[in-house]
Amino acid sequence: EPEVTQTPSHQVTQMGQEVILRCVPISNHLYFYWYRQILGQKVEFLVSFYNNEISEKSEIFDDQFSVERPDGSNFTLKIRSTKLEDSAMYFCASSGLTNEKLFFGSGTQLSVL
Amino acid sequence: GESVGLHLPTLSVQEGDNSIINCAYSNSASDYFIWYKQESGKGPQFIIDIRSNMDKRQGQRVTVLLNKTVKHLSLQIAATQPGDSAVYFCAERQGAQKLVFGQGTRLTINP
Numbered sequence: 195e196p197e198v199t200q201t202p203s204h205q206v207t208q209m210g211q212e213v214i215l216r217c218v219p220i221s222n223h224l225y226f227y228w229y230r231q232i233l234g235q236k237v238e239f240l241v242s243f244y245n246n247e248i249s250e251k252s253e254i255f256d257d258q259f260s261v262e263r264p265d266g267s268n269f270t271l272k273i274r275s276t277k278l279e280d281s282a283m284y285f286c287a288s289s290g291l292t293n294e295k296l297f298f299g300s301g302t303q304l305s306v307l
Numbered sequence: 308g309e310s311v312g313l314h315l316p317t318l319s320v321q322e323g324d325n326s327i328i329n330c331a332y333s334n335s336a337s338d339y340f341i342w343y344k345q346e347s348g349k350g351p352q353f354i355i356d357i358r359s360n361m362d363k364r365q366g367q368r369v370t371v372l373l374n375k376t377v378k379h380l381s382l383q384i385a386a387t388q389p390g391d392s393a394v395y396f397c398a399e400r401q402g403a404q405k406l407v408f409g410q411g412t413r414l415t416i417n418p
């Protein structure tokens with residue numbers, strides 16, 4: 195069964211450093227997303243991406259965040275200068291033509307020290 | 308802003324019993340809802356979805372009910388199994404592409 199894959203599973207970084215979280219969405223999907231989940235809290239929307247551009251973003255997704263689809267398979271989330279409060283589980287998701295039924299990856303646990 | 312929330316944070320049921328997980332939403336314009344299951348250390352797993360033009364949809368051992376009059380969504384799991392133990396989230400589509408998740412209900416299946 196096709197699945198969304200994310201790497202790395204865990205990432206530890208120092209405050210102020212840049213991190214790149216990587217995702218390979220399901221191959222025939224057209225919509226791509228990043229969500230995050232702070233420990234014990236609900237899953238929060240960050241950004242959606244369609245047709246090689248951001249289609250929607252939340253207040254969390256400020257100038258420190260960026261997304262990119264550098265080739266036909268990868269979808270990345272970059273945080274330029276990490277803050278302690280960026281520590282969370284980051285989930286990538288993708289969906290097909292209907293823009294529904296989001297399928298999530300297993301997440302990258304980001305710890306900012 | 309309008310949000311999706313859950314009535315109960317935890318629910319325990321005996322193995323083999325049926326369980327019902329509830330969710331309240333406040334955005335009457337929402338047209339699409341999803342239930343996700345999240346096991347420890349994993350991403351949300353799609354269970355079942357429903358559009359606002361329906362009031363019931365059934366899957367394998369799961370049923371989602373939508374009551375638009377009172378803005379209520381529920382997930383029924385029949386004949387629960389140990390593998391059903393997880394946190395269950397309802398999510399509501401707001402806008403074109405954003406899903407808004409509820410807080411989650413932790414379901415525990417007792418042997």
